[in-house]
Amino acid sequence: MIAYLVALRAIVLREAMRFMNQRSRFLAALVRPLVWLVVFAAGFRAALGLSIIPPYQTYITYEVYIVPGLCGMIQLFNGMQSSLSLVYDREMGSMRLLLTSRLPRWWLLFCKLMAGVAVSILQVYVFLAISAAFGITMPLMGYVYLFPVLILTGLMLGALGLLISSTIKQLENFAGVMNFVIFPMFFLSSALYPLWKMAESSTLLRDICAFNPFTHAVELIRFALYESFNGMALLWVVLAFAVFMAGSLIGYDPARGMVRKARG
Amino acid sequence: MTMLEVHDVTYQYGAKRALDDVSFALDAGRFCALLGPNGAGKSTLFSLMTRLLVTRHGTITVAGHDIASDPRGALASIGVVFQQQTLDLDMTVLQNLRYFAALQGLSGKAAQKNIDAALDRLDMRERAREKARALNGGHRRRMEIARALIHDPKVLLLDEPTVGLDTASRQAITAHVHDLADTGLLVFWATHLVDEIRETDEVVVLHQGKVRAQGTAASIAGTGSLTDAFMAMTAREQAA
Known part of the structure; x- marks a missing residue:
């Protein structure tokens, strides 16, 4: 058991160190949500009227509404970034180093996942601190409840990245992931507009959003930030994690998965 | 004592057969070269031995651990140096x-x-x-x-470890690894360079996915040089 934790610690620390060393990546990860918050939200606050929906108990401004969605966005980008670095690792050979360890493969992949989650949580809290400096604050306990939720949502989005990395053969194909995974997932969710608002224009769109696991990740974050709990969202996130993780384990199974394809 | 045993291993990428009924057994404390031209199947064999690939045909046993039924025991007994820098x-x-x-x-x-x-x-x-x-x-x-x-580990696998190095470094590393074998380790060294092999080393010649010869370098070379023997074994097939 100690051996497992030793590996986990080393993999997480290495990822965190790598992230800190890449200052531009750190900066980009912070600027992206801040641009949305400061520019996009400022422009949209006039256009969008929001009614009182749970977990909010009063009228809120649009900036306040999109903060949980942006936390989700940080984790979504981070999950994809980790998946990108996995593809890179595989081309560079350091993935082989990981996969030929004596520890079981599922654990090693889980460690990789946790490393990405740790980095994303760091980013989310820095982002929330900056938002607070702009005057967008949450209840104090909300920040505490958020922590376990971020682990879960981070794992779910990271597992999605892992699944994608197991199907991508080359680094060059990664632009496709941006177009076909990140953007649809983000825009077809409750990150930028509440579902009822979506339903006003199209019920089909609303249904797609309600099916999108990212919506549920965002809602889980939103509820946690306001010290409440959304069981449905939790269930959906856990289910999505299980499906993505199972898929990636199959993808990384040497008998049928990526290594075979990557070499073929 | 047998440290590495490869028995009847066959592996296919789609229709292309990369390894065809490959079998050999190697003892502890030896330096064994896996000698073959590019595309002989050396890297595929290494991937199978490190469980990056799995095959249903044949068995690979490392220090008594079958890599299919006890992968963790087998991997614990292996040290690997990949061709790519990691x-x-x-x-x-x-x-x-x-x-x-x-x-x-x-x-x-x-x-x-x-x-x-x-x-x-x-x-x-x-x-x-x-x-x-x-x-x-x-x-x-x-x-x-x-x-x-x-x-x-009990077995050290090296996949063309001297690729891209200058002559001095190449010789130093080749000598260093030969010394390691003297400490009781089984060294399995993939290469296409005959000059990295000493007369007393064990050699497995692999060409087009098949084992063409196994024995000490001296016995494979016979009366000529190992280079000539190796060229003859691999050229004949290419001409055919």
Whole structure:
């Protein structure tokens, strides 16, 4: 058991160190949500009227509404970034180093996942601190409840990245992931507009959003930030994690998965 | 004592047969070269031995552990140096070694003892805090070899480890690894360069996925040189 934790610690620390060393990546990860918050939200606050929906108990401004969605966005980008670095690792050979360890493969992949989650949580809290400096604050306990939720949502989005990395053969194909995974997932969710608002224009769109696991990740974050709990969202996130993780384990199974394809 | 046994291994990428009924057995304390031209199936065989690939045809046993039924036991007995460089160049020598030890589940005093031994073997204790990027190609390779031995494996696999190195580094590494075999380790060294092999070394000649010969370099060479014997074995097939 100690051996497992030793590996986990080393993999997480290495990822965190790598992230800190890449200052531009750190900066980009912070600027992206801040641009949305400061520019996009400022422009949209006039256009969008929001009614009182749970977990909010009063009228809120649009900036306040999109903060949980942006936390989700940080984790979504981070999950994809980790998946990108996995593809890179595989081309560079350091993935082989990981996969030929004596520890079981599922654990090693889980460690990789946790490393990405740790980095994303760091980013989310820095982002929330900056938002607070702009005057967008949450209840104090909300920040505490958020922590376990971020682990879960981070794992779910990271597992999605892992699944994608197991199907991508080359680094060059990664632009496709941006177009076909990140953007649809983000825009077809409750990150930028509440579902009822979506339903006003199209019920089909609303249904797609309600099916999108990212919506549920965002809602889980939103509820946690306001010290409440959304069981449905939790269930959906856990289910999505299980499906993505199972898929990636199959993808990384040497008998049928990526290594075979990557070499073929 | 048999340390590595490959029995009837066949592997296909789609319709292309990369390995065809490959069988051989190797003893502890030997330096064995897997000699074959490019595309002979050497890397495929290495991927199978390290479980990056799996095949349904044939068995591979490492230090008594069947890689299919006891992959963790088998992997624990193997140290690998891949053809591609797998150091993290932004980490120091020491950090790279620690990271690898942790991947093997080693920590604390046990890890430190093995890491110190590895640094001594490299004669690099005073450079332990330098970034791996600062090392030249030969030193990086030596470091990867030392790293592969941190968890005390019984078998050391090296996939064309001298590719891209200058002659001096190549000779130094070849000699270094021959010395390792004298300590009781089984060294399995893939190469297409005949000059890396000594007369007393064991050789498995692989060509187009098939084992063409196995024995000491001297016995395969017969009355001529190993180069001639190797060229004859691989040229005949290409002409056919």
